[in-house]
Amino acid sequence: MAELNVESEITGAVWKITTEIGARAEKGDVLMILESMKMEIPVEATQAGTVVRILVSEGETVSEGQPLVRLSD
Amino acid sequence: MSWEAELEELRYRQQLAYKMGGEERVARQHAAGRLTVRERIDRLLDKNSFHEIGAISGFATYDESNAIKTFTPANCVFGRGLIDARQVVVAGDDFTIRGGSADASIWAKFKMAENMAYEFRMPLVRMVEGSGGGGSVRTIETTGRSNLPGGVGTTSGLDLCARNLGQIPVVSIATGPVAGLAAARFCASHFAIMIKEISSVFVAGPPVVEHLGQKLTKEELGGHKIHTKSGVADYSVDNEDEAFVAVRRFLSYLPSSVWELPPRTECHDDPARADEFLISAVPKDSRKAYKIRQIIESVVDSGSFFEIAKSYGPSIVTGFARLNGWPVAIMAGDPYHSAGVWTANSAQKITRFVDLAETFHLPVVHLVDCPGFEIGLDAEKSGVMRQAVRAIAAINQTTVPWCSVLLRNVFGVGGGAHQPAGRLSYRYAWPSGRWGSLPLEGGVEAAYSAELAAAENREEALAKITSKLSAMRSPFRTAEAFWIEEIIDPRDTRRLLCEFADTAAPLRTAGKTSFTLRP
CATH class of the missing domain: 3.90.226.10 (2-enoyl-CoA Hydratase; Chain A, domain 1)
Incomplete structure (x- = not known):
């Protein structure tokens, strides 16, 4: 089973986590919403898979390249 | 009587040049996952269109009968060729000879490539690999003196590179590790391409920066991840063939020089298409x-x-x-x-x-x-x-x-x-x-500070002003x-x-x- 981390493309804060462990995500599904400069930036699954870990929590500051969610196909 | 014997020697010397740094060095280049400069030129250009200039230039030694004993070609290969049927000048460093270092090169070849592209108004593609510049410090021993950068009768060639940017499209590819002047030549272009896991670009490489206490790999110091974000590179690709595709694509939007106009291509899409x-x-x-x-x-x-x-x-x-x-x-x-x-x-x-x-x-x-x-x-x-x-x-x-x-x-x-x-x-x-x-958010507080300070209920007053202004902002x-x-x-x-x-x-x-x- 290949695992893959979905990484943050921006520096910002985790505003809302919209997925949960065990959930199935298709490519392009929104996993969480980050906030940067008062904009809501959706984080999408880069491939289909099951959410095995959520690596951040709401309110946390994340930096560019930081892993946010781990998917397993 | 004919000149066949001389032409035979010309062909012999060309064959020597095509061997580049020799079988072992070529094998090492391939083992590192990289093409040789001649393979690159063939893949970049339209089929069989390369017209090489100065192929037999290099460094020879002779025996007593005046026959060639050893021959090391100059480590810059250049000439003219076609990309999508348009003439370009291409110049590539040969890493199999002294790691592309300038002390194994004939500087006039670099200069002629730059000048040819300028004078004949053709796009220039540089394939940069090595250190360039004045060579290693070992050059002091071989020449018996220390080179003054920009000293009498010398330039780094960056004047030509900069001049070319105002005349012809210039594309560069870092086809391996690139340091010093070579990195400068890479950067002095309109479109600088790096290849993942092959290219690294830096002012000075890992052994030098280790003196600063920074122990980094080439990739960590100047790989594509660093330089697509630093702005030193404009594009990154997965392999060398993709780099050649990117060169073609970039040039396809541009004229051959500022003296022409960007070429129109046939459009297969409906101009009135409305998504x-x-x-x-x-x-x-x-x-x-x-x-x-x-x-x-x-x-x-x-x-x-x-x-x-x-x-x-x-x-x-x-x-x-x-x-x-x-x-x-x-x-x-x-x-x-x-x-x-x-x-x-x-x-x-x-x-x-x-x-x-x-x-x-x-x-x-x-x-x-x-x-x-x-x-x-x-x-x-x-x-x-x-x-x-x-x-x-x-x-x-x-x-x-x-x-x-x-x-x-x-x-x-x-x-x-x-x-x-x-x-x-x-x-x-x-x-x-x-x-x-200003956006209303934040702007209202600044512009209406007196009104807000005087209001009994500040939040209410703020909401009222914001809503009034929002309506007027249509x-x-x-x-x-x-x-x-x-x-x-x-x-x-x-x-x-x-x-x-x-x-x-x-x-x-x-x-x-x-x-x-x-x-």
Whole structure:
């Protein structure tokens, strides 16, 4: 089973986590919403898979390249 | 009597040159996952089109009978060839000979490649690999003296590189580790390509920076991840063949020199194609981001968008595209990155991109979403204001036809530079356009501080003022005053941009710009 981390493309804060462990995500599904400069930036699954870990929590500051969610196909 | 014997010697010497650094070095190059310079040139150019110049130049030793004992070719291979049936000059470093170092090269070959591209007005492709420059410190021992950089009778050649940027398209590929002057030559181009896991580019490599206490691999110090973000590289690819495809693609939008106009290609896409999703592409909630690349791809000729410098200053998207077959330069804000504000880096990106469009007569299409310049202490420390006013000066200095489409935010000094000042451009606004000197958020507190301080219920007063101003901010009120000339259905954007490109085509004027683009 290949695992893959979905990484943050921006520096910002985790505003809302919209997925949960065990959930199935298709490519392009929104996993969480980050906030940067008062904009809501959706984080999408880069491939289909099951959410095995959520690596951040709401309110946390994340930096560019930081892993946010781990998917397993 | 004939000269057959001499021609035989010429062919013999050519065969020696084709061996490059010898079997073992060539095998080592292949083992490292890299092509040799000659293989690269063959793959880059149209089939069998390479006309080499100076193939037999190098360093020979002779026996007593005056026959060649050993021969090391110069480690720069160059000549003319075709890319999509257009002539170019290509020059590549041969890493199999002294690691591409300049102390195994004949400097006049580099210079002739640069001069040939300039004089004969042909695009130049540099394939850079090695250190270049004055060679290693070992050169002191071999020459018996220390080389003065820029000393009497010498230049680094960067003067030629810079001069070329104002005359012909220059593309460079880092085809391996690149340091020192070679890195400078890589960077002194319009389009600098790195290859993942093959290219690394630095001022000085890992052994030198280790003296600073930095123990880094080539990749960590100057790999594609570093330099697509630093702005030293404009593009990265997975392998060498993709690099050659990228060179072709980049050049396809440009004329062979500033003395010609960008070539039109046949358009297989309906100029009146109207994608339905555009009517809801920009969310009504101004806090919600949208994907600008989907919008760009929808309005330009299908498959024609070619993004440049994606990871550098990412709040601005830049690239080439075609409209009804005409090449254009596309610039747009990206709300996914810093809400689309201009940072110091994105402002530098704008300056370089707009200058590139001006140099090669590409009309500019600007899809505007500019909430302003980046604010805060880090932004001030980055010198965003100087870079931003420089970008605005570059926009104002353009003479190429320009069309702006206001998608969403047009705020502040940056917003004011959405089109060149002082001349007429095309301009359209989507109904989602919102503008002002400042966004209401934050602006109300500053402008109505006295009223708010005097109010019994501050929050209530703030909400009241904000709601009153919001209602007055409708783009239709602006259009009523003719401050914006046209509000359009977003689905008509492609048709109108194609019409713009048709209108702009005869206005493009070949020749040199009033300034020369700097690297």
